[in-house]
Amino acid sequence: MGDIVDLSPLKPLVKTIDFRVFVSLWCGVDMRKTCFSGLCCSVSGGGSLPSDYDRCRSLLSGLEGSESSGCVYPVQDDCRTTVWTYQENNDRALDSFQPDEELKRKKRISYVRRRKDIYKSLGPGNKAEDATLLAFGTLFSAPYKGSESYFDIHESPKDHRLQNLLEKIEFLPFAPEIMAAGTELAKSKIKEPFLCAQLRLLDGQFKNHWKSTFSALKEKLKSLEVEMKTNKNSGSVHIFLMTDLPRANWTKTYLADIAKDGKYQLYTLKENDVLQTAEKLMAAEHGIRSGFLPEIRGNTNKDCDPVQLPEILLYVEESVCSCASLGFVGTAGSTIAGSIETMRKNNVCKL
Numbered sequence: 001m002g003d004i005v006d007l008s009p010l011k012p013l014v015k016t017i018d019f020r021v022f023v024s025l026w027c028g029v030d031m032r033k034t035c036f037s038g039l040c041c042s043v044s045g046g047g048s049l050p051s052d053y054d055r056c057r058s059l060l061s062g063l064e065g066s067e068s069s070g071c072v073y074p075v076q077d078d079c080r081t082t083v084w085t086y087q088e089n090n091d092r093a094l095d096s097f098q099p100d101e102e103l104k105r106k107k108r109i110s111y112v113r114r115r116k117d118i119y120k121s122l123g124p125g126n127k128a129e130d131a132t133l134l135a136f137g138t139l140f141s142a143p144y145k146g147s148e149s150y151f152d153i154h155e156s157p158k159d160h161r162l163q164n165l166l167e168k169i170e171f172l173p174f175a176p177e178i179m180a181a182g183t184e185l186a187k188s189k190i191k192e193p194f195l196c197a198q199l200r201l202l203d204g205q206f207k208n209h210w211k212s213t214f215s216a217l218k219e220k221l222k223s224l225e226v227e228m229k230t231n232k233n234s235g236s237v238h239i240f241l242m243t244d245l246p247r248a249n250w251t252k253t254y255l256a257d258i259a260k261d262g263k264y265q266l267y268t269l270k271e272n273d274v275l276q277t278a279e280k281l282m283a284a285e286h287g288i289r290s291g292f293l294p295e296i297r298g299n300t301n302k303d304c305d306p307v308q309l310p311e312i313l314l315y316v317e318e319s320v321c322s323c324a325s326l327g328f329v330g331t332a333g334s335t336i337a338g339s340i341e342t343m344r345k346n347n348v349c350k351l
Contacts, residue, residue, distance in 0.1 A: 002287030004315055006173050013165050016291035020044045027056030027295060032304060036282035041304045043294055073131035075122070079150035081111050084118045086153045086162070091117040115125060118153070171346050173287050175314055181277040182319025183349055186240075190267050194238035195224065196324035198337050199255070202244050205333040214254055217329045224326060225263065236265040240324060242266065242317045274316045278309040323349035 001016060010016070020031040021043050030046035059072055077084075083095050093111040103109060122128040137151045156162040173179060186194070197217050200206055206213065224237050239258070246324070250256040258264050318336065321328055322343040330337025343349075 003281060003285070003310070004175060004178065004312070006175050006286070007290045009166070009172065011290065013161075013168060018287045018291050019293065020021065021288065021291065023056060025058075027059070028055050029054070029056055032305065035304045036307055036309075037285050039285050040288050043288065056071065057178050060133070070134055070310070071131065072133045073122075073128040075128075075134065077116065077121075077149070080109075081113055083113060083115045084149065084151045084153065085115050086118050086156055087115065087158055088115070090115050091120050100148050115152070117311065118151075154277045169303055171342050173285070173343070173346075174346050175281060175317055177277055177281040178282060178312065178315050179272060179319050181316050181346060182321075183323060183351060185269070185316070185320050186323040186349070187351060190240060190320075192235075192238045192265075193325045194240050194267070195220065195326040196240045196242060196321035196328045196340070198242045198321065198328070198330040198340065200242065200244045200331070200334075200336065203331055203334050203336060205331050205337075209332045213329070213331045217254075220327060220329050221258075221264070236263060237326075238265045238267070240267045240317075240320055242321060269313060269317055269320070271311060271313045274313055275309065277316060278312050279348055281285075282309060283311065318343065319349070 002016065007016060018040075020034050022045050023029050024031045024044045024046040030045045032041045032042040032046075033042045035044055064200060085091075093115050099107070099109045122134065128134055153166070155166060157300060199213065199217075221237060221239075228235070229236070242256070243255070245253075245255065247259070250259060259266055265344060312334070318340050321340045324344075328337075328340055330340060
């Protein structure tokens with residue numbers, strides 16, 4: 001995450017450590033196979049036997065022995081049963097969302113969801129106080145137990161330090177390499193004012209809102225056509241399409257209708273289009289450099305064995321959409337759409 005998102009605004013407020021460095025130091029595991037450049041290789045070498053990985057996985061994932069050792073306190077409360085709050089005076093109260101009787105029968109749900117004050121539950125006077133490491137959810141590949149945590153902490157007027165942090169994390173931009181790639185693609189590939197449409201079939205919300213999403217896109221296109229006629233502009237409407245559906249599969253879909261219509265000019269990206277950006281991003285080593293670094297002995301430019309580049313297409317697409325001057329049509333409830341809206345609100349695109 002530290003390679004993808006620009007964490008520099010948080011540096012004065014929060015101490016971080018890259019997971020590769022952490023596991024190398026904490027467990028002695030050699031993490032160099034996850035590195036791309038020299039600094040990472042220099043600080044992630046570990047040095048213990050490979051079998052220590054299993055012990056480390058067990059320890060950090062809250063499996064048997066972790067809590068009793070006093071070393072790690074695994075937080076077992078997950079998003080199904082717990083909503084974490086802070087200074088709301090509602091500790092242990094029932095959350096407003098509870099599964100109805102039909103959902104309970106359908107999903108065999110036997111639990112209720114409560115709101116818990118994180119300080120009262122995990123602060124001074126609790127078992128967690130004596131632990132060196134507080135672990136939320138699961139790490140490595142521990143058995144999934146609904147491990148996502150739900151934090152409903154948006155403001156803290158009584159705690160100015162935390163309030164400052166919450167304001168900082170409300171929006172964290174992508175790394176400069178990703179933002180630069182999106183801006184350059186908008187400039188050099190599209191070249192004209194354009195509309196961005198997010199139509200990702202694998203987006204969890206698309207299957208629930210696909211009708212309203214397509215309807216919103218149709219209305220937006222009609223509006224743009226009227227505006228162009230009013231301005232006596234006879235050119236095409238330029239559309240950047242953020243989709244995971246290959247063009248070969250557009251047959252008999254609304255996308256195919258748009259693609260065939262001469263009034264529109266469509267643009268899409270493929271993973272191959274952003275390989276150079278992925279290489280630049282990994283070479284920059286933002287994740288390693290943004291956090292704690294141990295003392296480095298020897299050469300910091302050690303050669304690493306080639307590793308698979310991360311898939312960054314989605315992030316570059318989001319940065320392109322932040323530059324869409326004709327507007328944005330996204331899927332209701334989608335975290336991706338929400339991310340793009342936040343980027344546009346903060347005017348991150350510098351064309």
